Amino acid sequence: MTGPLHGTPALGDEFVKGLWRDNPVFVQVLGMCPALAVSNTARNALAMGLATSFVLILSNAVISSLRHVIPKQVRIATYILVIATFVTVVDYAIQAVSLDLHKALGAFISLIVVNCLILGRAEAFASKHGIGRSLLDGLGMGAGFTVALFSLGAVREILGSGTLFGIQVFHADFQPWIVMILPSGGFFTLAAWLLVFNAVTARRARAAEPLEAPR
Amino acid sequence: MTAPARTLEIRTSPHMVSGYSVDTIMFNVVVALLPVTAFAVYAFGLAALLVLSTATVTCLLTERVACRLSGRASSLGDWSVAITGLLYGLTLPPGLPLWMVVVGGVVAVALGKALFGGLGCNPFNPALVGRAFLQAAFPVAMTTWSPAFTSDRFTALGSSTLTLPFTRPLYDAVTSATPLALWKFERQASEVGELALGFIGGSTGETSALLILVGGAYLVARNMMSWQIPVAIFAAVAAFSGALHGLDPETYASPTFMLFSGGLMLGAVFMATDMVGSPMTSGACLLYGAGIGMLVVVIRVWGGMPEGVMYAILLANACTIHLDRWIRPRVYGATAQEAPR
Numbered sequence: 001m002t003g004p005l006h007g008t009p010a011l012g013d014e015f016v017k018g019l020w021r022d023n024p025v026f027v028q029v030l031g032m033c034p035a036l037a038v039s040n041t042a043r044n045a046l047a048m049g050l051a052t053s054f055v056l057i058l059s060n061a062v063i064s065s066l067r068h069v070i071p072k073q074v075r076i077a078t079y080i081l082v083i084a085t086f087v088t089v090v091d092y093a094i095q096a097v098s099l100d101l102h103k104a105l106g107a108f109i110s111l112i113v114v115n116c117l118i119l120g121r122a123e124a125f126a127s128k129h130g131i132g133r134s135l136l137d138g139l140g141m142g143a144g145f146t147v148a149l150f151s152l153g154a155v156r157e158i159l160g161s162g163t164l165f166g167i168q169v170f171h172a173d174f175q176p177w178i179v180m181i182l183p184s185g186g187f188f189t190l191a192a193w194l195l196v197f198n199a200v201t202a203r204r205a206r207a208a209e210p211l212e213a214p215r
Numbered sequence: 216m217t218a219p220a221r222t223l224e225i226r227t228s229p230h231m232v233s234g235y236s237v238d239t240i241m242f243n244v245v246v247a248l249l250p251v252t253a254f255a256v257y258a259f260g261l262a263a264l265l266v267l268s269t270a271t272v273t274c275l276l277t278e279r280v281a282c283r284l285s286g287r288a289s290s291l292g293d294w295s296v297a298i299t300g301l302l303y304g305l306t307l308p309p310g311l312p313l314w315m316v317v318v319g320g321v322v323a324v325a326l327g328k329a330l331f332g333g334l335g336c337n338p339f340n341p342a343l344v345g346r347a348f349l350q351a352a353f354p355v356a357m358t359t360w361s362p363a364f365t366s367d368r369f370t371a372l373g374s375s376t377l378t379l380p381f382t383r384p385l386y387d388a389v390t391s392a393t394p395l396a397l398w399k400f401e402r403q404a405s406e407v408g409e410l411a412l413g414f415i416g417g418s419t420g421e422t423s424a425l426l427i428l429v430g431g432a433y434l435v436a437r438n439m440m441s442w443q444i445p446v447a448i449f450a451a452v453a454a455f456s457g458a459l460h461g462l463d464p465e466t467y468a469s470p471t472f473m474l475f476s477g478g479l480m481l482g483a484v485f486m487a488t489d490m491v492g493s494p495m496t497s498g499a500c501l502l503y504g505a506g507i508g509m510l511v512v513v514i515r516v517w518g519g520m521p522e523g524v525m526y527a528i529l530l531a532n533a534c535t536i537h538l539d540r541w542i543r544p545r546v547y548g549a550t551a552q553e554a555p556r
Contacts, residue, residue, distance in 0.1 A: 174381055174382065175315075175353065175382055178354060179348065179352040180352070188326075195330075
């Protein structure tokens with residue numbers, strides 16, 4: 001909550017809002033393409049989440065520091081330029097760290113550039129607030145995105161191959177649910193998590209409602 | 216003494232009362248399915264009985280739980296879930312492990328029906344949603360067919376039926392291929408008489424075409440099923456596959472083979488005519504049926520799988536809302552130019 005009526009929010013709130021209240025995947029429903037495409041194993045999901053967070057945090061910081069310098073008419077193009085720089089850095093970094101992780105993530109690393117989450121936070125937040133707040137916002141959103149992706153990836157990998165991070169979780173005779181590794185499984189898992197998320201949010205909202213006075 | 220006040224209900228014409236409610240119609244569909252079910256148990260024995268009863272009970276329980284969780288009154292009394300369970304069970308291979316039947320049943324009712332809002336709100340046929348999920352999740356188990364009319368079918372269960380939950384099933388040495396798979400992968404034709412009467416392998420309910428047609432005829436006679444849909448499906452399948460067969464008899468199967476093999480009969484008569492998933496007007500029903508027929512032949516001939524009825528019906532269900540918007544029922548008293556008076 002910002003604005004003259006509520007005052008500027010606390011610094012901690014900028015970080016925490018990305019985890020639950022404004023979670024990028026479950027509330028804002030942004031960045032669905034990497035969320036569904038590379039979450040077939042927990043390792044890929046975690047890697048994609050961390051890569052996106054890295055780009056988000058640094059691009060937020062840079063754009064926030066340049067916010068008074070960038071002209072309004074070319075701001076989107078400039079933001080994309082900044083974001084693309086960091087995506088290139090991440091791309092080479094992943095290649096250096098693990099070549100088969102790079103192959104597994106494939107084209108989706110480059111697609112981080114067009115992830116609506118990063119451009120959205122740049123436009124909606126980093127261009128209007130100071131560097132400190134933008135950094136916290138990036139950290140919170142990145143953390144929320146990574147947690148969401150990891151939850152998708154973990155469920156899909158456990159049910160779809162019986163492993164977690166490559167370690168066999170079930171006994172050897174486990175019948176894997178092939179559908180979970182397929183794209184349709186991604187949609188089913190996302191829907192299931194959204195159901196859980198919304199049920200919890202609705203229950204909290206009901207509990208927090210003040211009781212109506214009888215007329 | 217004054218007479219008690221009465222409410223006078225005024226409704227405009229036309230007045231038509233058919234006397235049929237949802238549960239009457241659904242009950243009659245169950246009755247129409249009984250010959251098919253009986254034949255399924257007769258052909259595949261104890262395993263089929265277990266699969267069918269597990270499927271039905273799972274669907275009933277899931278519906279009960281879903282109604283309770285969503286705060287709706289229990290809708291078990293309208294028999295629609297019984298049909299879903301029975302139809303879902305009839306599309307499964309008879310030797311399928313029971314834990315997979317349970318998983319599919321839960322998905323069918325929870326995902327295919329309850330999440331969308333219950334009876335009348337689901338865009339897709341719930342039984343087919345369950346089967347499609349199982350097909351994607353356990354492709355090997357869903358395409359392993361047991362032979363029909365084995366001598367020990369009433370006394371012994373196959374080794375796969377009672378596998379522990381979440382465990383890979385082990386199959387007996389004897390498994391048979393369906394006529395469709397035989398044609399697609401080995402170009403081996405089957406006798407039409409055998410196909411129609413049901414002395415072949417396949418999923419639990421699809422084998423006896425004759426009994427399915429008898430059940431369908433009963434429903435049409437009682438005016439509880441729109442005959443346009445199965446007729447359109449059969450006509451489209453016959454026409455399209457006939458044209459292909461005429462062009463190249465060696466590569467393309469004959470129309471009678473296409474009509475009587477696989478799940479086409481069961482799908483056309485009982486699944487495609489599901490009142491929620493099919494269009495409202497007869498013109499739209501004809502188009503819907505024709506679309507399903509074309510898709511079935513396309514998938515069977517050029518698709519990767521030997522059987523395409525399930526996906527054809529699901530795809531056509533997705534088009535139903537557009538068909539209903541395009542072909543609207545005629546409003547009584549309205550002509551094409553004037554608005555209704």
